[in-house]
Amino acid sequence: MTVSNNPNLYLIKPSDATTWVSCKRRTWLDMHQAVNHDADPFNQLLFNAGLQHETNILAKLQSKHEVYRAATFEHTQALMQQGVAVIYQARLIDHELGLVGYPDFLIRHECGEYQAADAKLSQKENKKALQIQLGLYRRLLAGQLPAIVFLGDGRIANIGDEIDSLVDAFINDMRRLREQHEQPAVRYSHSKCRICPYFSHCRPQFDIMEDISLLYGVHGHTVEHLAQNGIETISQLATQNAEDIPDMPHLTSLKRKQRVILQARSFLNGELFQLNKVTLPAGTWIHFDIEDNPLTSTRERHVYLWGLLIPPYTRNDFDYIWTDDETQDYNGWLFFLEKIELYRTRYTSLILAHYSNHEKNTIKKYAERYGMDKHATVQWLLGQHDEDTPLFDMQRPVMDNLILPLQGYGLKDICKHPGLVNFQWQNQESGSQWSVVQFNHFLKAIETQKKQRLKVEILDYNRDDVLATRKLEVWLRNHFT
Structure with a gap:
C-alpha cells in the first residue's frame, strides 16, 4: 500500500x-x-x-x-x-x-x-x-x-x-x-501458500487447527460445508463414515467421500492406501518429458527440449531433441516425430510414458500450429482412427488407485518422498520454472562456454525427470500391480 x-x-x-x-x-x-x-x-x-x-x-x-x-x-x-x-x-x-x-x-x-x-x-x-x-x-x-x-x-x-x-x-x-484489526480467516492452498512470503507465518496456524484444507484435493467450499456439519478438523474427518457425510459442493459421490476420509488418515498417520490394483500397459516403455518456454515473441510455447529415456533405462540411455531458440521450433518438432518413427521400427508395442497431460496437450498444439493433424505419426500419437494412443499418463494410475501421505501429487512430490519412490534429483533447486529461467539465460548468453554449461544443466535436469518416471513405473510394478 x-x-x-x-x-x-x-x-x-x-x-x-x-x-x-x-x-x-x-x-x-x-x-x-x-x-x-x-x-x-x-x-x-x-x-x-x-x-x-x-x-x-x-x-x-x-x-x-x-x-x-x-x-x-x-x-x-x-x-x-x-x-x-x-x-x-x-x-x-x-x-x-x-x-x-x-x-x-x-x-x-x-x-x-x-x-x-x-x-x-x-x-x-x-x-x-x-x-x-x-x-x-x-x-x-x-x-x-x-x-x-x-x-x-x-x-x-x-x-x-x-x-x-x-x-x-x-x-x-x-x-x-x-x-480490520484481526487477520481474516482463510483456507490453505498448497500451490499458492508454499510460495507465499507469509508461509512461515500461516502454516503453523493451519497445522495447529488441523485445518481440513491442508488435505490434497479438498476444495475450500467443501471445508466450509464440512464445518457446518460439525466436521472441523482432520482428526474428526478421519473418523467419519462416508455414508454419514451429506452431499455438499465438490463432495457428492460415496467414492469421493471415502477418498477424503482416507486422505485424512494418510495425512495424520503417514499411511498409504491402495484402492485398486494398478494396471500398466504392456509393451516397450520409453519415458518422455518436455521443457518449454512460454516467453516467446509470439507467446506460443517453444519446446526447447524433447527428452526421452529408452531401454535399458540407465543415465546413459537418455535421448533428446534440443533447439537453441524459437526459430528452430518447427525443425525440433519434425526431429521429434522422426525420432518417434525410428522408435516404432526399433521397439514393439511402444509406450510413451509421461506424467500429467502436458505432453499430450503439447503434441496436439504443435499439430495445430503447423497444420499436421493428418500426419500419420501425429494421428498415431493422439490415438486417432480408433487406434490406441501410445501416450500413457502415469498420473492416472496413481490418482485412480492410491492415497498417498502427500499434499501434492506431482511427480516430485511422489518421487522425492523417502517413504515412497525415494528418487532424488541431482540438482535440488531444479524444476520446471527453474528450467525456463535457465533457458532464458541461455538465450541471452554470448559466451559459448556459458551457453554450453547452461544447456548441460538443463539436460541433466530433464534426464532426472525421465529417470524419475522410470523409477515411478518400477515402484508401481513392484508394489501395486
Whole structure:
C-alpha cells in the first residue's frame, strides 16, 4: 500500500488486485504486518519480460505520436491539461477515494478525454486482477471511455463499465481489510501458500487447527460445508463414515467421500492406501518429458527440449531433441516425430510414458500450429482412427488407485518422498520454472562456454525427470500391480 498525505490512510493501488484475488489474508498482512521479500528467479523473469513488452508498446506509440514521460502526479496533470497525445508512466491520485495508480500510458482520445492503457503479458483480458487494475484507472480518471490493455499475444482489448461492480467489490473489501484489526480467516492452498512470503507465518496456524484444507484435493467450499456439519478438523474427518457425510459442493459421490476420509488418515498417520490394483500397459516403455518456454515473441510455447529415456533405462540411455531458440521450433518438432518413427521400427508395442497431460496437450498444439493433424505419426500419437494412443499418463494410475501421505501429487512430490519412490534429483533447486529461467539465460548468453554449461544443466535436469518416471513405473510394478 502507498501512504497518502494523511498518515492514517493507506491508498489502494491497482497492483493490490493481484494479491486480493489470490488471498485476502496476504492482502491484510501486506497492509498491517508487511515483510520484505525478493522475487524468485521465475517471477523476476516474468517481471523483466513484462518490462520488455511495455518497452515494445512504447516504441510503437512513439512511432505514431510524441510521447511525454510523467515525473510526478502534478506533472501528469499538467501534461493532461496541455492535451499531449500520449503520457508514459502516468501518476494518478485521488485522496477522497483513497486511490493511487500508475498506468503505463494515458492516451488522448479524439473527444479530448484520456484513456488509461497498460501493457500486460497475459493473453486473456478476462482475468479478475487485470480487470480490476484497469477499472481503477478508469475510476481515477473519472471518465466514460474504456481502458485499454495491450495483451501479450498482440491483441488490444478494452475494459469498460462492465466490470464496475467488480471494482466496487474490490475497493469496499480493501477498505474493510484496512480497518480490520484481526487477520481474516482463510483456507490453505498448497500451490499458492508454499510460495507465499507469509508461509512461515500461516502454516503453523493451519497445522495447529488441523485445518481440513491442508488435505490434497479438498476444495475450500467443501471445508466450509464440512464445518457446518460439525466436521472441523482432520482428526474428526478421519473418523467419519462416508455414508454419514451429506452431499455438499465438490463432495457428492460415496467414492469421493471415502477418498477424503482416507486422505485424512494418510495425512495424520503417514499411511498409504491402495484402492485398486494398478494396471500398466504392456509393451516397450520409453519415458518422455518436455521443457518449454512460454516467453516467446509470439507467446506460443517453444519446446526447447524433447527428452526421452529408452531401454535399458540407465543415465546413459537418455535421448533428446534440443533447439537453441524459437526459430528452430518447427525443425525440433519434425526431429521429434522422426525420432518417434525410428522408435516404432526399433521397439514393439511402444509406450510413451509421461506424467500429467502436458505432453499430450503439447503434441496436439504443435499439430495445430503447423497444420499436421493428418500426419500419420501425429494421428498415431493422439490415438486417432480408433487406434490406441501410445501416450500413457502415469498420473492416472496413481490418482485412480492410491492415497498417498502427500499434499501434492506431482511427480516430485511422489518421487522425492523417502517413504515412497525415494528418487532424488541431482540438482535440488531444479524444476520446471527453474528450467525456463535457465533457458532464458541461455538465450541471452554470448559466451559459448556459458551457453554450453547452461544447456548441460538443463539436460541433466530433464534426464532426472525421465529417470524419475522410470523409477515411478518400477515402484508401481513392484508394489501395486
